[in-house]
Structures are given as C-alpha cells and as structure tokens.
Amino acid sequence: MTIRIAIAGARGRMGTAAVKALTEFEDMKVVAALDYKGEGLFVHGESLTDDANGIPVYTNFDLLANETKPDILLELTTPDTVYENMHRAITYGIRPVVGTSGLSIKQIEEITKFANDNQVGGIIAPNFSIGAVLMMKFAAMASRYLGDVEIIESHHDQKIDAPSGTATKTVDMIKEYRKSHIQGHPDEKEHLPGARGASIDGIRLHSVRLPGLLAHQEVLLGSTGELLTIRHDSFDRSCFMPGIVMAIRNVMERNELIYGLEHIIE
Template identity: 65%
Template structure:
C-alpha cells in the first residue's frame, strides 16, 4: 500500500486528489500537512477535533515520524511548496507537486537535492493527460510551424500568470524552434502588454475570468494556414488519472522529473 500525505488537502485540488487516492486500491492518505489545525482531523470535507479521518500536522518532520508516508503530494502554492519539497527530500519522502509558479532557480535547487539523495520526485504543471498531450503535440508541430502564440485561460482565483502549463509548453517548443521575432519588425505596442509575454519571440496571453477552469490553445501559423491545438478542462476530475500515475511512477525514479510528458510514452 502506498502511503500518501497531502499538503493543501482543504483546497480544490486537494479535495480532488483525496478523492482520487481514496478510490485507488493500492493507496491510502495517512496525513495532511497544513499551516494550522495541528492535532485536528479532516473528515467528510470538514475539520474536526474528533479523532476520526485524516490527522493534520503543521510540521512535516512530525508527520513523517508518526505516519511514515512514501509520498508527499503538494498542491499548495509556490511560496510553501519549495520549502515543503526540500524538507520532504531530506526526510526521504518522494515529492509529487501539482503547483505551478516555481522559478527556474527553485527547480534547479530541487533537482540537485533529488539527485544527491537519489530520491525521485515529480513536478507536474498539469496533471491532465489531455493537457500533457496538447503540449507534446504542440512541440511536434512547432518543428514545422515556428510562429507560435499561446493563449491560456483560467479561473479568476488563479494566482500566477502565465500558467505553469503555458510556461512548460513554451519551454518544450523552445527546444525545437529557432528563436525569432514574430509579427511585423516595426510593430508598435500602443498599450503595454497588448502583445503578451515574450518567450524568444513567441507570445503568451493570459486570461482570467469567472466561469473558466483551465483551458489552453496553441496557435501555429504558416503561409496560408493556421493550426490550432486546444485543450479544455471542464472538471477537476480530469486531473485524477495523472495524479495516480505520478504517485505510482515517482517511487521508481532517482531524480526530479518536471512534467508528466516525461513519463508518458
């Protein structure tokens, strides 16, 4: 049985992860890491003082000593996750991260720690299998259609922009695309930000509106044609298969993996 601790269990992604893991025959949630509620329990989507359900801990070291988890699934925020993952690696707990917004410096540090400890970890900007395939297909297409714009759309409670998925998509495309400026060479931006963020000449546009969940389209232009690759997440249940895949795979690794595309053939 794979023993999982969840950081961020009270959030939207945390509740989705709890549902996925609870329904898996080879996994169990043994603890929750939180910044409060020490000594309390999570039961039926509520915090209770009754000793039923999943125990809360504010210290990962105490959590590890009491429950010996194999995995720390972190779906909190970038400010907390970096510290959590560093401590998890030091404690010999495999980190699986579903939080976007980590910097390249953070990723480099965590990768070094993971390799030194020979302890596998997975950081997934997106747990949706469909979204990962969208990124892979976009990188394939960018070999032939190198003028690219990325439009990502999320709910208005999302903190980071651009999204981790958009950044990861651009990173994958950068590997196959020659850097160049797109559009008219004398283009003028009369309103700051109108052309979006610039990544080696590619543009990323972020939309935040109520009613959206997680959506992205990649536009690839060529002479007389346009290829659009789009993915839509309408329900957080679409993240469940990717969460379970990452938890099962991470124990077989001895380094940090950035992106589920690296474990999907």
C-alpha cells in the first residue's frame, strides 16, 4: 500500500526537507501541496513553476481532497492556519500529522475530540526529533527526584511563537511526575518584568530567539548541592525526518488523535 500525502507548507524549509525525505520511501508518495498561492502551479523545492513534474499546488482544501485523495495531511504551516486545516482534513477522513506549534490547550482538546468522534487517527507533535522526545522523557523522569526545574529553549529568530511547543510539552510531561510547587524565594521580585521568564505550574520557561540557531532546549533540574542538565540540539532539519516518517506510518493504524511523539516511542 502506498501512503498518499498532502503537505501544507511544502515550500518552507521544513516542508522542502520533508518532500525530499518522503520521496525516498517506496510506500509513500507526496500527491499535493496546500498553499496560500500558486493554484495550478507545481512545487519544485522552494519554488513554484509550471513544470508538471512537480507537486501540484492547491489553495482550496476541498478541491485538493477530492482530486488527490490523500491519506495524510502533513501540516507544517503556521499557528494561524493549522487548526482550520486539521479540522478540514478530519472532515474528509484524512489523518493529520502536525508539526506546527502554537495551538492552545483548548484547541488541542477540541480537535482531539473531533478526531476521536470521527475515528480519524492523527498526531500533533511539538517536536519530530527522536532525540528531543527522549530529552523530554528523561527530564520528566528526573523531575520526580529533582523537582525544581527551569527550561531554556532557543530557536531561530523567525520563529513566531514563544515559548516553543517543545517547552510547553516538556512541562506537561514533567507535571505527571513532579509535585506542583512554586520555586525560588517566596519574596522574589522582578525588577525588570519578564526577567524570571514565564511560569507554568511553578516551572520557569525562558525563550531565546537569535539568528544562527535552529532548535535547542536544556532542562535544568536542581537540588541541594547538585544540578542535572539535560540538553538537546537540532543542527539540521534532517533530524526531524525519521520522526515524521514514524508518525505517518503509525497514524495509518490509529483511529484516534494523540498529542506527542513520545506515545509512539517505546
């Protein structure tokens, strides 16, 4: 069986890398690109041309679904379009595999219920890197014993949401192990607003945005007389491709939507 894949965001850096990676697998075929422009044109790398040997571009999801009949929508766009694209995909029985961060907790809950009610498999993965997911799992396990935690996540300066989906997902995973409490001195004061970062369940999150970075995160776990640092660095977008392939194959066997790649990593 060949898995038919439509990609939203196929001309972006992640999308371009995904197209290249997926064409290497005999059981997968990229059949369409969903974009905001270029109807009738074809994707070749990061460019749109009239060369029909490329991937056909659609600006209308209904037309894409009816003409190309994909099994999977690989969603790699931006937070302002991902929810609507997921909803439309599920309506057609197309399984969403989502690497776009920025969805709110409420949106994740709503789209999960919608997918499960329609028995359509899917996955929302804040990070497709296997190493990053292991970093999150290890940090969550360690927080049972070292419960004072701060997270520093660093990304390129074109990332538009902060904190990252990886950082907030890390907190969600840690909350399953760590007893909730407020960290630091009870009379702590910020002389500059934001100096201590954001706070979720008492865990401090700090976001760095600089050119030259890709995706990096370190989790600092402190206790009396010691510090454990768990860090992951992504240096090239190729590191996300094995996770994307794993997710695509996995959701073909599912009839519910899951949040986080850790659910399919043994």
